[in-house]
Amino acid sequence: MGADLASLSRLLGEPARAEMCVALVGGQALSAGELARAGGVAPSTASEHLSLLVAGGLLSVVTQGRHRYYRLAGPEVGDLVEYLASRTAPLPARGLSEDRRRAQLRVARTCYDHLAGVVAVSLAEALVAAAALTDDDGALHPTPTTETFFAERGIDLGATNGNKRPLVRSCLDWxxxxxxxxxxxxxxxxxxxxGSGAIARRPGTRAVQLNRAGKSYLSEAFGLVIAGELPS
Amino acid sequence: MGADLASLSRLLGEPARAEMCVALVGGQALSAGELARAGGVAPSTASEHLSLLVAGGLLSVVTQGRHRYYRLAGPEVGDLVEYLASRTAPLPARGLSEDRRRAQLRVARTCYDHLAGVVAVSLAEALVAAAALTDDDGALHPTPTTETFFAERGIDLGATNGNKRPLVRSCLDWxxxxxxxxxxxxxxxxxxxxGSGAIARRPGTRAVQLNRAGKSYLSEAFGLVIAGELPS
DNA sequence: AAGACATTTCGGTTGGTACCGAACCGTCCC
DNA sequence: GGGACGGTTCGGTACCAACCGAAATGTCTT
Structure with a gap:
């Protein structure tokens, strides 16, 4: 990755570059043009920023036809960006549609490869209540019964990835x-x-949509009841 | 803290400022002059950097006579700097005394308010072996017996701080x-x-010295045997 | 009261870099 | 093949911020 602490931070110390990385933290790949818009900057400028981010090891590129898709270089980068973002006050919203977008994000969104937002936080609490996890003053940890708990519900924890990642990591929801x-x-x-259709990605954003079937699934599988209406 | 992700990163994206923060990660307060030397920059320049870091909420100042002592604004800041540093390759050493300093740091040092280095990593492993912690693929977690384990050895976990901090946090040793x-x-x-004199701070650095009494204490209390001679 | 010392403030220089528009290179589509 | 489109490269501008030395401020010592 970056040679030293300063060069790494420098990469994220530029508003346009930071915005691009935040836009990518959802996990999907975005094209150079989309990222230019996300950073609020001309395509040519964005291109320079992107090559810096790639050279710095934060992003990776894959060329597809006349598009070039950029994504975060790995899960650690997503962690890094989320971590930095978590120590930061969210910017004030401006405008109505912007406001609804924010509401959707607040309720449920992807955070690189897992779920975040109100739903995710409630889910974590439900899992603690069900003794599938423990909560130690704000840090989540696995229990001896964690793996069987999920296996009973048909969720294979090994399937996702190599075994090098920790079973449970606690991620502070910003x-x-x-x-x-x-x-x-x-x-x-x-x-x-x-996969089970309980939630669906909203195209173009990190926000996800929890449908009625999803609600009842969460309730019966994890004892999680989501009160109130959800923004569509 | 910083208004947004970019301004926060920007603060650490300047080599002199980054070096200053790294120098402070040991937990002690340092004077403006010392920090100027740490950053390799003139006192006047350092002063500007320092006021930026204070304004950004990363550092706090206390004036004492004609000195001004700067320290990290809180434990989270130490975490932040360590976290960033952990995703970074250490710079190559130059010179002999520099080399010895590095060796000392590698063996045992403070990392804001806890211990790091070879000794700390071995200690963590010993604690896992003693079932006082568990290691889940590189992430350390507490066990039901954690608190009694330390209580039996006269270590009060509540005494350190408010209860808002997690009991165990896993910190990747860089x-x-x-x-x-x-x-x-x-x-x-x-x-x-x-407090028990098992280790002592080396003045002026983050490195700590593990003495003979400390060795035998670690051995009998935690079953940790440190092999080989330690750099003095 | 005067001198030494630590630090900050001020003025001025400089280099880096973020930025854009225009030109250039590919790919896709008619 | 020719046009439209996405992306990068190039040239040039402008601004910011990092830097230093000198002067100013304040504290401690004698």
């Missing part, structure tokens, strides 16, 4: 200021919820 | 690439080892 679940469990949960 | 213990347990351990 909207809720409470933890949600990352690590292998977090990734497996997101995969499973997407 | 020299060893393996985890050591942070969080309340990490802080209590460092306090206890310093």
């Amino acid at each position: 909207t809720e200021r409470r933890p949600h679940v990352a690590g292998r469990v977090g990734a497996a949960l997101l995969q499973h919820l997407l | 020299t060893e690439r393996r985890p050591h213990v942070a969080g309340r347990v990490g802080a209590a351990l460092l306090q206890h080892l310093l």
Whole structure:
């Protein structure tokens, strides 16, 4: 990655570059043009920023036809950006549609490869209540029964990735200021919820949509009741 | 803290400022002049950097006579700097005394309020072996017996701080690439080892000195045997 | 009261870099 | 093949911020 602390931070110390990375933290790849818009900058300028980010090891590129798709170079980069973002006050919203977009993000969104937002935080609490996790003053940890708990519900924790990642990682939710679940469990949960149709990605954003079937699934599988209406 | 992700990173994206923060990560306060030398920059320039860091919420100042002592604004800042540093290759050493300084740091040093280095990593492993912690693929977690384990050895985990901090936090050691213990347990351990004279701060650095009494204490209390001679 | 010392403030120079538009290179589509 | 489109490269401008030395401020010592 970056040669030293300063060069790494310098990369994220430029508003346009930071915005681009934040836009990518959802996990999908975005084209250079989309990222230029995300950074609020001309395509030519964006191109320079992007090559810096690639050279710095934060992003990777794949060329596809006349498009070039950029994505975060790995899960650690997503962690890094989320971590930095978590120590930061969200910017004030301007405008109505912007406001609704924010509301959707606040409720449920992807955070690289796992779920974040109100739903994710509540889910983490439900898992603690069900003794599938423990909460130690804001840090989530696995229990001896964690793996069987998910196996009973047809969720394979090994399937997601190599075994080098921790089973449970606690990720501070920057909207809720409470933890949600990352690590292998977090990734497996997101995969499973997407696969079973409980939630669906909203195209073009990190926000995800929790439908009625998803609500009842969460309730019966994890004892999680989501109160109130959800923004569509 | 910083208004947004970019301004926060920008603060650490300047080599002189980054060096100053790294110098402070040991936890002690340093004077403006010392920090100027640490950053390799004229006092006047350092002063500007320091006021930026204070304005950004990373550092705090206390005036004492004709000196002004700067320190990290809080434990989270130390975490932040360590976290960034952990994703970074250490710079190559130049010169002999520099080399010895590095060796000392590699063996045992403070990392804000807990212990890091070879000794800390080995200690973490010993604690896992003693079932006082568990290691989940590189992430350390507490066990049901954690608190009694330390209580039996006269180490009070509540004494260190408010209860908002997690009991155990896993901190990736940037020299060893393996985890050591942070969080309340990490802080209590460092306090206890310093208080009992098992280790002593080396003045002017983050490195700490493990003496003979300390070795035997670690051996009998935690079953940790440190092999070989230690750099003095 | 005067001198030494630590630090900050001020003025001025400089280099880096973020930025854009225009030109250039590919790919896709008619 | 020719046009439209996405992306990068190039040239040039402008601004910011890092830097230093000198002067100013304040504290401690004698």
